[in-house]
Amino acid sequence: MTMSPGIAALTHPRSTEDLRGHMRAAEPFVVHNRQASLAELLSLPLLRSLDALLAAWPDPVEVFDPEVADEANSVIVGPDEARTQFASGMTLLFSEVQLHAPQLVPWLEAIRADLGVSALTEKRCLVYATPAGTGTGAHFDQNVNFVLQVHGTKRWWLAPNSNVTRPMTRHRLGQPIDPELESYSRLPMPSELPVDRTEIVLEPGSVLFVPRGTWHATHATTDALSLNFTFSAPTWLDVFGAALRSRLALSDDWREAAMPLEVATFEALLRDLSDDVVNWHAADILAVTEGEP
Ligand SMILES: [Fe+2]
Structure with a gap:
Protein backbone atom coordinates (compact mmCIF):
# COMPACT_ATOMS: atom_id res chain seq x y z
CA MET A 1 0.00 0.00 0.00
CA THR A 235 13.20 27.44 19.53
CA TRP A 236 11.13 30.09 21.26
CA LEU A 237 14.49 31.70 21.89
CA ASP A 238 15.12 31.82 18.13
CA VAL A 239 11.65 33.21 17.39
CA PHE A 240 11.92 35.87 20.07
CA GLY A 241 15.54 36.68 19.26
CA ALA A 242 14.69 37.28 15.59
CA ALA A 243 11.67 39.41 16.50
CA LEU A 244 13.68 41.42 18.99
CA ARG A 245 16.44 42.11 16.49
CA SER A 246 14.11 43.14 13.68
CA ARG A 247 12.20 45.42 16.05
CA LEU A 248 15.26 47.07 17.59
CA ALA A 249 16.94 47.47 14.21
CA LEU A 250 14.29 50.11 13.49
CA SER A 251 15.60 52.23 16.36
CA ASP A 252 18.31 54.86 15.83
CA ASP A 253 19.22 54.52 19.50
CA TRP A 254 19.70 50.74 19.40
CA ARG A 255 21.73 50.94 16.19
CA GLU A 256 24.20 53.28 17.78
CA ALA A 257 27.66 51.72 18.37
CA ALA A 258 28.08 50.75 22.02
CA MET A 259 30.83 53.35 22.35
CA PRO A 260 31.54 54.66 24.84
CA LEU A 261 30.26 51.69 26.78
CA GLU A 262 28.17 53.64 29.28
CA VAL A 263 26.01 51.74 31.74
CA ALA A 264 23.51 54.62 31.93
CA THR A 265 22.90 54.61 28.16
CA PHE A 266 22.32 50.88 28.07
CA GLU A 267 20.10 51.06 31.14
CA ALA A 268 17.92 53.72 29.46
CA LEU A 269 17.57 51.52 26.35
CA LEU A 270 16.54 48.55 28.50
CA ARG A 271 13.91 50.64 30.34
CA ASP A 272 12.47 51.81 27.00
CA LEU A 273 12.43 48.23 25.76
CA SER A 274 10.65 46.91 28.86
CA ASP A 275 7.95 49.59 28.37
CA ASP A 276 7.57 48.51 24.74
CA VAL A 277 7.54 44.72 25.29
CA VAL A 278 4.28 44.80 27.26
CA ASN A 279 2.57 45.77 23.99
CA TRP A 280 4.02 42.87 22.02
CA HIS A 281 1.70 40.04 21.06
CA ALA A 282 2.75 36.53 20.10
CA ALA A 283 0.23 36.37 17.25
CA ASP A 284 1.66 39.53 15.65
CA ILE A 285 5.22 38.18 15.78
CA LEU A 286 4.23 34.78 14.41
CA ALA A 287 2.23 36.42 11.63
CA VAL A 288 5.53 37.88 10.43
CA THR A 289 7.80 34.88 11.02
CA GLU A 290 5.36 32.28 9.69
CA GLY A 291 4.04 34.46 6.87
CA GLU A 292 0.39 33.88 7.75
CA PRO A 293 -2.22 35.78 9.79
FE1 LIG B 1 23.40 11.64 15.24
Missing part, protein backbone atom coordinates in the same frame (compact mmCIF):
# COMPACT_ATOMS: atom_id res chain seq x y z
CA THR A 2 1.56 3.26 -1.13
CA MET A 3 0.88 6.15 1.20
CA SER A 4 1.19 9.86 0.53
CA PRO A 5 4.16 11.71 1.99
CA GLY A 6 4.00 12.42 5.70
CA ILE A 7 4.48 11.00 9.15
CA ALA A 8 1.67 8.47 8.81
CA ALA A 9 3.58 6.74 6.00
CA LEU A 10 6.72 6.61 8.15
CA THR A 11 5.07 5.30 11.29
CA HIS A 12 2.30 3.09 9.91
CA PRO A 13 0.79 0.95 11.42
CA ARG A 14 1.56 2.94 14.55
CA SER A 15 -0.25 6.26 14.74
CA THR A 16 1.07 9.79 14.39
CA GLU A 17 -0.26 10.45 17.89
CA ASP A 18 1.81 7.53 19.17
CA LEU A 19 4.89 9.16 17.66
CA ARG A 20 3.98 12.56 19.15
CA GLY A 21 3.84 10.96 22.59
CA HIS A 22 7.35 9.60 22.11
CA MET A 23 8.52 13.01 20.89
CA ARG A 24 7.14 14.73 23.97
CA ALA A 25 8.81 12.15 26.21
CA ALA A 26 12.05 12.32 24.15
CA GLU A 27 11.84 8.57 23.60
CA PRO A 28 12.97 6.81 20.42
CA PHE A 29 10.31 5.25 18.22
CA VAL A 30 10.83 2.50 15.68
CA VAL A 31 8.80 0.62 13.10
CA HIS A 32 10.01 -2.10 10.77
CA ASN A 33 9.13 -3.46 7.34
CA ARG A 34 7.87 -0.19 5.85
CA GLN A 35 8.69 -1.38 2.32
CA ALA A 36 5.08 -1.01 1.16
CA SER A 37 4.16 2.44 2.50
CA LEU A 38 7.61 3.83 1.70
CA ALA A 39 8.00 2.22 -1.72
CA GLU A 40 8.37 5.66 -3.32
CA LEU A 41 11.39 6.44 -1.16
CA LEU A 42 12.99 3.01 -1.25
CA SER A 43 12.78 2.89 -5.04
CA LEU A 44 14.41 6.27 -5.68
CA PRO A 45 17.05 5.71 -8.41
CA LEU A 46 19.63 7.59 -6.34
CA LEU A 47 19.19 5.10 -3.50
CA ARG A 48 19.34 1.89 -5.54
CA SER A 49 22.90 1.30 -4.32
CA LEU A 50 25.95 3.20 -3.17
CA ASP A 51 27.40 2.80 -6.66
CA ALA A 52 24.26 4.30 -8.21
CA LEU A 53 24.43 7.20 -5.75
CA LEU A 54 28.11 7.87 -6.41
CA ALA A 55 27.59 7.63 -10.18
CA ALA A 56 24.77 10.19 -10.14
CA TRP A 57 26.01 12.50 -7.38
CA PRO A 58 27.18 15.85 -8.82
CA ASP A 59 28.46 17.39 -5.57
CA PRO A 60 31.40 16.73 -3.27
CA VAL A 61 30.95 14.03 -0.63
CA GLU A 62 31.85 14.36 3.05
CA VAL A 63 34.11 11.60 4.31
CA PHE A 64 34.91 10.85 7.93
CA ASP A 65 36.26 8.08 10.07
CA PRO A 66 33.47 7.67 12.59
CA GLU A 67 35.68 5.75 15.01
CA VAL A 68 38.13 8.59 15.50
CA ALA A 69 36.73 11.78 14.05
CA ASP A 70 33.34 13.39 14.09
CA GLU A 71 31.36 14.42 11.04
CA ALA A 72 32.20 17.95 12.18
CA ASN A 73 35.79 17.03 11.18
CA SER A 74 34.98 15.58 7.79
CA VAL A 75 36.93 16.13 4.61
CA ILE A 76 35.34 16.86 1.26
CA VAL A 77 36.20 14.69 -1.74
CA GLY A 78 34.89 13.84 -5.20
CA PRO A 79 32.83 10.69 -5.88
CA ASP A 80 35.78 8.56 -7.10
CA GLU A 81 37.85 9.32 -4.04
CA ALA A 82 34.76 8.73 -1.87
CA ARG A 83 34.42 5.21 -3.27
CA THR A 84 38.04 4.49 -2.37
CA GLN A 85 37.63 5.94 1.10
CA PHE A 86 34.47 3.87 1.72
CA ALA A 87 36.40 0.74 0.78
CA SER A 88 38.99 1.62 3.43
CA GLY A 89 36.38 1.97 6.18
CA MET A 90 35.31 5.61 5.98
CA THR A 91 31.70 6.75 6.32
CA LEU A 92 30.30 8.88 3.50
CA LEU A 93 27.80 11.65 4.08
CA PHE A 94 25.72 13.06 1.23
CA SER A 95 24.07 16.34 2.21
CA GLU A 96 20.96 18.10 0.93
CA VAL A 97 19.95 15.03 -1.05
CA GLN A 98 16.56 16.59 -1.77
CA LEU A 99 18.31 18.98 -4.18
CA HIS A 100 19.12 16.00 -6.42
CA ALA A 101 16.03 13.90 -5.68
CA PRO A 102 13.10 16.37 -5.84
CA GLN A 103 10.70 13.57 -4.87
CA LEU A 104 12.03 14.08 -1.33
CA VAL A 105 10.87 17.70 -1.09
CA PRO A 106 7.17 16.91 -0.54
CA TRP A 107 8.22 14.43 2.16
CA LEU A 108 10.25 17.04 4.01
CA GLU A 109 7.42 19.56 3.80
CA ALA A 110 4.70 17.07 4.78
CA ILE A 111 6.65 15.75 7.76
CA ARG A 112 7.34 19.32 8.89
CA ALA A 113 3.66 20.19 8.65
CA ASP A 114 2.67 16.98 10.47
CA LEU A 115 5.13 17.78 13.25
CA GLY A 116 3.42 21.16 13.58
CA VAL A 117 6.71 23.04 13.63
CA SER A 118 7.50 26.47 12.22
CA ALA A 119 7.71 27.15 8.51
CA LEU A 120 11.20 28.44 9.31
CA THR A 121 12.32 24.96 10.35
CA GLU A 122 15.57 23.91 8.69
CA LYS A 123 14.87 20.63 6.94
CA ARG A 124 17.03 18.45 4.76
CA CYS A 125 17.72 14.91 3.66
CA LEU A 126 21.05 13.26 4.33
CA VAL A 127 22.31 9.89 3.17
CA TYR A 128 24.88 8.01 5.23
CA ALA A 129 26.88 5.19 3.67
CA THR A 130 28.56 3.20 6.43
CA PRO A 131 30.99 0.35 5.73
CA ALA A 132 30.49 -2.98 7.51
CA GLY A 133 32.17 -3.11 10.90
CA THR A 134 32.21 0.64 11.50
CA GLY A 135 29.85 3.06 13.19
CA THR A 136 29.37 6.40 14.81
CA GLY A 137 30.62 7.13 18.32
CA ALA A 138 28.27 8.31 21.07
CA HIS A 139 26.86 11.79 20.59
CA PHE A 140 23.61 13.73 20.64
CA ASP A 141 22.17 16.10 18.07
CA GLN A 142 20.26 19.34 18.43
CA ASN A 143 17.82 18.36 15.70
CA VAL A 144 15.26 15.60 15.33
CA ASN A 145 15.86 12.79 12.89
CA PHE A 146 13.85 10.19 11.07
CA VAL A 147 16.15 7.46 9.77
CA LEU A 148 15.01 5.16 7.00
CA GLN A 149 17.29 2.17 6.59
CA VAL A 150 17.58 1.57 2.84
CA HIS A 151 20.27 -1.11 2.56
CA GLY A 152 22.12 -3.27 5.06
CA THR A 153 21.84 -3.74 8.81
CA LYS A 154 22.72 -1.11 11.37
CA ARG A 155 22.66 -1.49 15.12
CA TRP A 156 21.73 1.59 17.15
CA TRP A 157 22.11 2.25 20.85
CA LEU A 158 20.09 5.12 22.29
CA ALA A 159 20.06 6.43 25.86
CA PRO A 160 18.22 9.22 27.67
CA ASN A 161 20.24 12.35 28.26
CA SER A 162 20.35 13.29 31.94
CA ASN A 163 23.03 15.94 31.34
CA VAL A 164 21.08 18.27 29.13
CA THR A 165 17.55 18.71 27.81
CA ARG A 166 16.73 20.48 24.56
CA PRO A 167 20.32 21.09 23.45
CA MET A 168 20.90 23.77 20.85
CA THR A 169 24.18 22.25 19.63
CA ARG A 170 25.32 18.70 19.03
CA HIS A 171 27.94 17.12 21.23
CA ARG A 172 30.14 14.08 20.86
CA LEU A 173 31.35 12.22 23.92
CA GLY A 174 34.92 13.01 24.78
CA GLN A 175 35.05 16.21 22.72
CA PRO A 176 35.29 19.75 24.13
CA ILE A 177 31.88 21.16 25.08
CA ASP A 178 30.54 24.22 23.32
CA PRO A 179 30.56 27.05 25.94
CA GLU A 180 26.87 27.87 25.53
CA LEU A 181 25.92 24.19 25.76
CA GLU A 182 28.06 23.91 28.87
CA SER A 183 26.19 26.83 30.46
CA TYR A 184 22.95 24.84 30.65
CA SER A 185 24.35 21.28 30.98
CA ARG A 186 24.76 19.22 34.10
CA LEU A 187 28.42 18.26 34.13
CA PRO A 188 30.45 16.18 33.88
CA MET A 189 29.32 14.49 30.70
CA PRO A 190 29.50 10.68 30.93
CA SER A 191 32.65 8.93 29.76
CA GLU A 192 30.67 6.42 27.69
CA LEU A 193 27.14 5.86 26.46
CA PRO A 194 24.88 5.69 29.57
CA VAL A 195 24.01 2.15 30.68
CA ASP A 196 20.23 2.65 30.40
CA ARG A 197 20.59 2.36 26.65
CA THR A 198 18.17 0.71 24.26
CA GLU A 199 19.46 -1.41 21.39
CA ILE A 200 17.59 -1.26 18.11
CA VAL A 201 18.53 -3.10 14.93
CA LEU A 202 17.53 -1.44 11.69
CA GLU A 203 17.01 -3.53 8.59
CA PRO A 204 15.93 -2.31 5.15
CA GLY A 205 12.48 -0.75 5.58
CA SER A 206 12.99 0.15 9.27
CA VAL A 207 12.23 3.70 10.37
CA LEU A 208 13.70 5.13 13.56
CA PHE A 209 12.78 8.43 15.15
CA VAL A 210 15.74 9.85 17.11
CA PRO A 211 14.62 12.51 19.58
CA ARG A 212 16.52 15.75 19.95
CA GLY A 213 19.27 15.41 22.54
CA THR A 214 19.13 11.61 22.89
CA TRP A 215 22.54 9.97 23.19
CA HIS A 216 23.17 7.53 20.36
CA ALA A 217 25.87 5.43 18.76
CA THR A 218 25.71 3.10 15.76
CA HIS A 219 27.47 0.12 14.26
CA ALA A 220 26.87 -1.25 10.78
CA THR A 221 27.00 -5.04 10.69
CA THR A 222 26.96 -5.01 6.88
CA ASP A 223 27.64 -2.19 4.44
CA ALA A 224 24.71 0.11 5.11
CA LEU A 225 22.90 2.99 3.46
CA SER A 226 20.36 5.12 5.29
CA LEU A 227 18.25 8.13 4.40
CA ASN A 228 17.74 10.73 7.12
CA PHE A 229 15.03 13.37 7.31
CA THR A 230 16.43 16.01 9.64
CA PHE A 231 14.53 18.92 11.19
CA SER A 232 15.90 21.81 13.22
CA ALA A 233 12.89 23.73 14.45
CA PRO A 234 13.46 27.24 15.74
Whole structure:
Protein backbone atom coordinates (compact mmCIF):
# COMPACT_ATOMS: atom_id res chain seq x y z
CA MET A 1 0.00 0.00 0.00
CA THR A 2 1.56 3.26 -1.13
CA MET A 3 0.88 6.15 1.20
CA SER A 4 1.19 9.86 0.53
CA PRO A 5 4.16 11.71 1.99
CA GLY A 6 4.00 12.42 5.70
CA ILE A 7 4.48 11.00 9.15
CA ALA A 8 1.67 8.47 8.81
CA ALA A 9 3.58 6.74 6.00
CA LEU A 10 6.72 6.61 8.15
CA THR A 11 5.07 5.30 11.29
CA HIS A 12 2.30 3.09 9.91
CA PRO A 13 0.79 0.95 11.42
CA ARG A 14 1.56 2.94 14.55
CA SER A 15 -0.25 6.26 14.74
CA THR A 16 1.07 9.79 14.39
CA GLU A 17 -0.26 10.45 17.89
CA ASP A 18 1.81 7.53 19.17
CA LEU A 19 4.89 9.16 17.66
CA ARG A 20 3.98 12.56 19.15
CA GLY A 21 3.84 10.96 22.59
CA HIS A 22 7.35 9.60 22.11
CA MET A 23 8.52 13.01 20.89
CA ARG A 24 7.14 14.73 23.97
CA ALA A 25 8.81 12.15 26.21
CA ALA A 26 12.05 12.32 24.15
CA GLU A 27 11.84 8.57 23.60
CA PRO A 28 12.97 6.81 20.42
CA PHE A 29 10.31 5.25 18.22
CA VAL A 30 10.83 2.50 15.68
CA VAL A 31 8.80 0.62 13.10
CA HIS A 32 10.01 -2.10 10.77
CA ASN A 33 9.13 -3.46 7.34
CA ARG A 34 7.87 -0.19 5.85
CA GLN A 35 8.69 -1.38 2.32
CA ALA A 36 5.08 -1.01 1.16
CA SER A 37 4.16 2.44 2.50
CA LEU A 38 7.61 3.83 1.70
CA ALA A 39 8.00 2.22 -1.72
CA GLU A 40 8.37 5.66 -3.32
CA LEU A 41 11.39 6.44 -1.16
CA LEU A 42 12.99 3.01 -1.25
CA SER A 43 12.78 2.89 -5.04
CA LEU A 44 14.41 6.27 -5.68
CA PRO A 45 17.05 5.71 -8.41
CA LEU A 46 19.63 7.59 -6.34
CA LEU A 47 19.19 5.10 -3.50
CA ARG A 48 19.34 1.89 -5.54
CA SER A 49 22.90 1.30 -4.32
CA LEU A 50 25.95 3.20 -3.17
CA ASP A 51 27.40 2.80 -6.66
CA ALA A 52 24.26 4.30 -8.21
CA LEU A 53 24.43 7.20 -5.75
CA LEU A 54 28.11 7.87 -6.41
CA ALA A 55 27.59 7.63 -10.18
CA ALA A 56 24.77 10.19 -10.14
CA TRP A 57 26.01 12.50 -7.38
CA PRO A 58 27.18 15.85 -8.82
CA ASP A 59 28.46 17.39 -5.57
CA PRO A 60 31.40 16.73 -3.27
CA VAL A 61 30.95 14.03 -0.63
CA GLU A 62 31.85 14.36 3.05
CA VAL A 63 34.11 11.60 4.31
CA PHE A 64 34.91 10.85 7.93
CA ASP A 65 36.26 8.08 10.07
CA PRO A 66 33.47 7.67 12.59
CA GLU A 67 35.68 5.75 15.01
CA VAL A 68 38.13 8.59 15.50
CA ALA A 69 36.73 11.78 14.05
CA ASP A 70 33.34 13.39 14.09
CA GLU A 71 31.36 14.42 11.04
CA ALA A 72 32.20 17.95 12.18
CA ASN A 73 35.79 17.03 11.18
CA SER A 74 34.98 15.58 7.79
CA VAL A 75 36.93 16.13 4.61
CA ILE A 76 35.34 16.86 1.26
CA VAL A 77 36.20 14.69 -1.74
CA GLY A 78 34.89 13.84 -5.20
CA PRO A 79 32.83 10.69 -5.88
CA ASP A 80 35.78 8.56 -7.10
CA GLU A 81 37.85 9.32 -4.04
CA ALA A 82 34.76 8.73 -1.87
CA ARG A 83 34.42 5.21 -3.27
CA THR A 84 38.04 4.49 -2.37
CA GLN A 85 37.63 5.94 1.10
CA PHE A 86 34.47 3.87 1.72
CA ALA A 87 36.40 0.74 0.78
CA SER A 88 38.99 1.62 3.43
CA GLY A 89 36.38 1.97 6.18
CA MET A 90 35.31 5.61 5.98
CA THR A 91 31.70 6.75 6.32
CA LEU A 92 30.30 8.88 3.50
CA LEU A 93 27.80 11.65 4.08
CA PHE A 94 25.72 13.06 1.23
CA SER A 95 24.07 16.34 2.21
CA GLU A 96 20.96 18.10 0.93
CA VAL A 97 19.95 15.03 -1.05
CA GLN A 98 16.56 16.59 -1.77
CA LEU A 99 18.31 18.98 -4.18
CA HIS A 100 19.12 16.00 -6.42
CA ALA A 101 16.03 13.90 -5.68
CA PRO A 102 13.10 16.37 -5.84
CA GLN A 103 10.70 13.57 -4.87
CA LEU A 104 12.03 14.08 -1.33
CA VAL A 105 10.87 17.70 -1.09
CA PRO A 106 7.17 16.91 -0.54
CA TRP A 107 8.22 14.43 2.16
CA LEU A 108 10.25 17.04 4.01
CA GLU A 109 7.42 19.56 3.80
CA ALA A 110 4.70 17.07 4.78
CA ILE A 111 6.65 15.75 7.76
CA ARG A 112 7.34 19.32 8.89
CA ALA A 113 3.66 20.19 8.65
CA ASP A 114 2.67 16.98 10.47
CA LEU A 115 5.13 17.78 13.25
CA GLY A 116 3.42 21.16 13.58
CA VAL A 117 6.71 23.04 13.63
CA SER A 118 7.50 26.47 12.22
CA ALA A 119 7.71 27.15 8.51
CA LEU A 120 11.20 28.44 9.31
CA THR A 121 12.32 24.96 10.35
CA GLU A 122 15.57 23.91 8.69
CA LYS A 123 14.87 20.63 6.94
CA ARG A 124 17.03 18.45 4.76
CA CYS A 125 17.72 14.91 3.66
CA LEU A 126 21.05 13.26 4.33
CA VAL A 127 22.31 9.89 3.17
CA TYR A 128 24.88 8.01 5.23
CA ALA A 129 26.88 5.19 3.67
CA THR A 130 28.56 3.20 6.43
CA PRO A 131 30.99 0.35 5.73
CA ALA A 132 30.49 -2.98 7.51
CA GLY A 133 32.17 -3.11 10.90
CA THR A 134 32.21 0.64 11.50
CA GLY A 135 29.85 3.06 13.19
CA THR A 136 29.37 6.40 14.81
CA GLY A 137 30.62 7.13 18.32
CA ALA A 138 28.27 8.31 21.07
CA HIS A 139 26.86 11.79 20.59
CA PHE A 140 23.61 13.73 20.64
CA ASP A 141 22.17 16.10 18.07
CA GLN A 142 20.26 19.34 18.43
CA ASN A 143 17.82 18.36 15.70
CA VAL A 144 15.26 15.60 15.33
CA ASN A 145 15.86 12.79 12.89
CA PHE A 146 13.85 10.19 11.07
CA VAL A 147 16.15 7.46 9.77
CA LEU A 148 15.01 5.16 7.00
CA GLN A 149 17.29 2.17 6.59
CA VAL A 150 17.58 1.57 2.84
CA HIS A 151 20.27 -1.11 2.56
CA GLY A 152 22.12 -3.27 5.06
CA THR A 153 21.84 -3.74 8.81
CA LYS A 154 22.72 -1.11 11.37
CA ARG A 155 22.66 -1.49 15.12
CA TRP A 156 21.73 1.59 17.15
CA TRP A 157 22.11 2.25 20.85
CA LEU A 158 20.09 5.12 22.29
CA ALA A 159 20.06 6.43 25.86
CA PRO A 160 18.22 9.22 27.67
CA ASN A 161 20.24 12.35 28.26
CA SER A 162 20.35 13.29 31.94
CA ASN A 163 23.03 15.94 31.34
CA VAL A 164 21.08 18.27 29.13
CA THR A 165 17.55 18.71 27.81
CA ARG A 166 16.73 20.48 24.56
CA PRO A 167 20.32 21.09 23.45
CA MET A 168 20.90 23.77 20.85
CA THR A 169 24.18 22.25 19.63
CA ARG A 170 25.32 18.70 19.03
CA HIS A 171 27.94 17.12 21.23
CA ARG A 172 30.14 14.08 20.86
CA LEU A 173 31.35 12.22 23.92
CA GLY A 174 34.92 13.01 24.78
CA GLN A 175 35.05 16.21 22.72
CA PRO A 176 35.29 19.75 24.13
CA ILE A 177 31.88 21.16 25.08
CA ASP A 178 30.54 24.22 23.32
CA PRO A 179 30.56 27.05 25.94
CA GLU A 180 26.87 27.87 25.53
CA LEU A 181 25.92 24.19 25.76
CA GLU A 182 28.06 23.91 28.87
CA SER A 183 26.19 26.83 30.46
CA TYR A 184 22.95 24.84 30.65
CA SER A 185 24.35 21.28 30.98
CA ARG A 186 24.76 19.22 34.10
CA LEU A 187 28.42 18.26 34.13
CA PRO A 188 30.45 16.18 33.88
CA MET A 189 29.32 14.49 30.70
CA PRO A 190 29.50 10.68 30.93
CA SER A 191 32.65 8.93 29.76
CA GLU A 192 30.67 6.42 27.69
CA LEU A 193 27.14 5.86 26.46
CA PRO A 194 24.88 5.69 29.57
CA VAL A 195 24.01 2.15 30.68
CA ASP A 196 20.23 2.65 30.40
CA ARG A 197 20.59 2.36 26.65
CA THR A 198 18.17 0.71 24.26
CA GLU A 199 19.46 -1.41 21.39
CA ILE A 200 17.59 -1.26 18.11
CA VAL A 201 18.53 -3.10 14.93
CA LEU A 202 17.53 -1.44 11.69
CA GLU A 203 17.01 -3.53 8.59
CA PRO A 204 15.93 -2.31 5.15
CA GLY A 205 12.48 -0.75 5.58
CA SER A 206 12.99 0.15 9.27
CA VAL A 207 12.23 3.70 10.37
CA LEU A 208 13.70 5.13 13.56
CA PHE A 209 12.78 8.43 15.15
CA VAL A 210 15.74 9.85 17.11
CA PRO A 211 14.62 12.51 19.58
CA ARG A 212 16.52 15.75 19.95
CA GLY A 213 19.27 15.41 22.54
CA THR A 214 19.13 11.61 22.89
CA TRP A 215 22.54 9.97 23.19
CA HIS A 216 23.17 7.53 20.36
CA ALA A 217 25.87 5.43 18.76
CA THR A 218 25.71 3.10 15.76
CA HIS A 219 27.47 0.12 14.26
CA ALA A 220 26.87 -1.25 10.78
CA THR A 221 27.00 -5.04 10.69
CA THR A 222 26.96 -5.01 6.88
CA ASP A 223 27.64 -2.19 4.44
CA ALA A 224 24.71 0.11 5.11
CA LEU A 225 22.90 2.99 3.46
CA SER A 226 20.36 5.12 5.29
CA LEU A 227 18.25 8.13 4.40
CA ASN A 228 17.74 10.73 7.12
CA PHE A 229 15.03 13.37 7.31
CA THR A 230 16.43 16.01 9.64
CA PHE A 231 14.53 18.92 11.19
CA SER A 232 15.90 21.81 13.22
CA ALA A 233 12.89 23.73 14.45
CA PRO A 234 13.46 27.24 15.74
CA THR A 235 13.20 27.44 19.53
CA TRP A 236 11.13 30.09 21.26
CA LEU A 237 14.49 31.70 21.89
CA ASP A 238 15.12 31.82 18.13
CA VAL A 239 11.65 33.21 17.39
CA PHE A 240 11.92 35.87 20.07
CA GLY A 241 15.54 36.68 19.26
CA ALA A 242 14.69 37.28 15.59
CA ALA A 243 11.67 39.41 16.50
CA LEU A 244 13.68 41.42 18.99
CA ARG A 245 16.44 42.11 16.49
CA SER A 246 14.11 43.14 13.68
CA ARG A 247 12.20 45.42 16.05
CA LEU A 248 15.26 47.07 17.59
CA ALA A 249 16.94 47.47 14.21
CA LEU A 250 14.29 50.11 13.49
CA SER A 251 15.60 52.23 16.36
CA ASP A 252 18.31 54.86 15.83
CA ASP A 253 19.22 54.52 19.50
CA TRP A 254 19.70 50.74 19.40
CA ARG A 255 21.73 50.94 16.19
CA GLU A 256 24.20 53.28 17.78
CA ALA A 257 27.66 51.72 18.37
CA ALA A 258 28.08 50.75 22.02
CA MET A 259 30.83 53.35 22.35
CA PRO A 260 31.54 54.66 24.84
CA LEU A 261 30.26 51.69 26.78
CA GLU A 262 28.17 53.64 29.28
CA VAL A 263 26.01 51.74 31.74
CA ALA A 264 23.51 54.62 31.93
CA THR A 265 22.90 54.61 28.16
CA PHE A 266 22.32 50.88 28.07
CA GLU A 267 20.10 51.06 31.14
CA ALA A 268 17.92 53.72 29.46
CA LEU A 269 17.57 51.52 26.35
CA LEU A 270 16.54 48.55 28.50
CA ARG A 271 13.91 50.64 30.34
CA ASP A 272 12.47 51.81 27.00
CA LEU A 273 12.43 48.23 25.76
CA SER A 274 10.65 46.91 28.86
CA ASP A 275 7.95 49.59 28.37
CA ASP A 276 7.57 48.51 24.74
CA VAL A 277 7.54 44.72 25.29
CA VAL A 278 4.28 44.80 27.26
CA ASN A 279 2.57 45.77 23.99
CA TRP A 280 4.02 42.87 22.02
CA HIS A 281 1.70 40.04 21.06
CA ALA A 282 2.75 36.53 20.10
CA ALA A 283 0.23 36.37 17.25
CA ASP A 284 1.66 39.53 15.65
CA ILE A 285 5.22 38.18 15.78
CA LEU A 286 4.23 34.78 14.41
CA ALA A 287 2.23 36.42 11.63
CA VAL A 288 5.53 37.88 10.43
CA THR A 289 7.80 34.88 11.02
CA GLU A 290 5.36 32.28 9.69
CA GLY A 291 4.04 34.46 6.87
CA GLU A 292 0.39 33.88 7.75
CA PRO A 293 -2.22 35.78 9.79
FE1 LIG B 1 23.40 11.64 15.24
